[in-house]
Amino acid sequence: MDIRQLRYFVQIVDSGSLSKASRAFHIAQPALSQQIAKLEEQVGKPLLNRTHKGVTPTDNGLALYHHARFMLRQLDQALSIARSETAEVQGMVTVGLPATTVAAMGLPLVRRIRERYPGILLNVVEGMSGHIGHLMRMGQLDLAVLFSQELAPDVSVEALLSEELFLIIPEHSQLVAKDKSSVSTSEVADIPLILPTSSHGLRQRITAVFENRGLSTKVVAEIDSLSLLMDAVHDDIGATIKPIGAVMKEGGHGRAWRFLTFSDVSFRRRNFLHFLPPERLTTAAAMVAGELKQVARELTLQKKWPGFEPIGAPNREAIEKPAIIASK
Template identity: 75%
Template sequence: MLDTRQLRYFVQIVESGSLSKASRQLLIAQPALSQQLAKLEDEVGKPLLHRSSKGVSPTENGLALYHHARFMLRQLDQALSIARSDTGAVQGMVSVGLPATTVATIGLNLVRKIRERYPSILLNVVEGMSGHIGHLMRLGQLDLAVLFSSDISSELTVEPLLIEELFVMIPKHSKLVPAGRTSITIEEASQIPLILPTGSHGLRQRIAAEFENRGLSTNVVAEIDSLSLLMNCVYDDIGATIKPMGAVMQEGARGRQWRCLPISDARFRRRNFLYSLAPEHLSTAAAVVAKELKETTEELIENREWEGFEDNSVLRTLASSSVMI
């Protein structure tokens, strides 16, 4: 029978990339760690690691074991935490992956709701690019994630969350677009300097495709994947950007004022989807957080304090139209 201690050791070895680093993290001697690894490989009956002068990396079998072991150990830790509780309150750690603009849009309200309503839930918010968040979700290292594609994995549960409109954004003091203008055409947008994410970013590909469909090119003067740095550069009037409203929702607290101009002849929309682990793997705490996340999103749409957020009913309208989303 597999020893959970050996699995924990193995997970740490894979994540450290070497036995010496793992032994320091685990606070055990390297020979003892090597012995436990050997026992695990004997139990499995196949080698789990490739060894070289540069360290170790998992074999194909080792990688499969790592993914399942990491998920199993996290579930075990949550189960033990619940069993040791003196109350019947919903509790446990829930990991949620959110892109930067989603964090800016609903992050604070979500954390506040969970803290007020479910103080025994430890909410772990992981911010990153959608590609990285999707990768972590596929590996089972997240319970929930908000992503912009509905085909990340057939093994996960996915449901539409909301639709965001994309705007051309400039600071209020900028002269890149004449004062008084409340919208901009796509051709006009192609003529102003733009600061956009790098080419591997889904939003950049979405923007580039729309311009190419119109036979237009973009005047990109900088490529930045950090949302905070990108918005700092835009506010410094180095160039405009094209982003959903979430990019400026926290900027008012910094005393910054923005102009967010819709593109009048090519409304850009981006669909958001909520991913979760399969029901049989989803903890009660994670299901609660998913419910609160959807409720927070619904409140954002219904409040209408901010432009550019639409509910899922728009998907059905757009499905039969030529509007690109």
């Protein structure tokens, strides 16, 4: 099988069009069609559905597409290593991280990889957990941090850490009395909330917790952009329920926040590291996975930010924490 044919085929599926793929490769469309016809002849089955709107892969084509993407990435990395003048670990590693996870672990991970493995090109993709999970299932990521243990049967998973969910309001807010460091779900039911949209896993978890207690939330805005959501909360439009990563995301803004625990429910979210099985995981990706787990371990041990614990750690009823925190 000609490697060029696989590259052409992957590009066609990515483009959804023979004409777009031909322009990407600077090859005439009839010649491109001929190469795909030869590939289909070798496979013995049609790989593309051709319509006036473009092309989509058949079931067999989709299976080939996923494996071809992996094979081509492996080949490109092997060639890069072979051409290198040193024996250091090299290659591109694509990691999918939700926004709050990026805030907590993104910069430490990038710094560690740059310092320890300068030959690795780290590609960090930030997005909603549903989108990150989709990319992982499609084989477009080497690693991903998700809030569910279930993803796909051919993806390995390890527990990473657990994070507490807080009611977060700005320090100047009057929504909760100044002397309170915790709130009950019934109290929060009366507070205007700014939450992600209903398709977001965190929103579904929040809704379930309140409904199990016969309560509903007073949602005044639905925002899937973390930065806009936190701006709206700081503008005192409403409170939100998020892990401490939402405050860490503030970076250098220097805004002060109160984060209050829930007194009547253990409100935590687990983080899992998903990665390709060992036989498909590149050396570079394995190194990044190891560093990501180390960053998570340090985050739970340093206690610099509250709410992070190893999965399986004892659930403490009371955790000492300041009532106000300024983003750093």
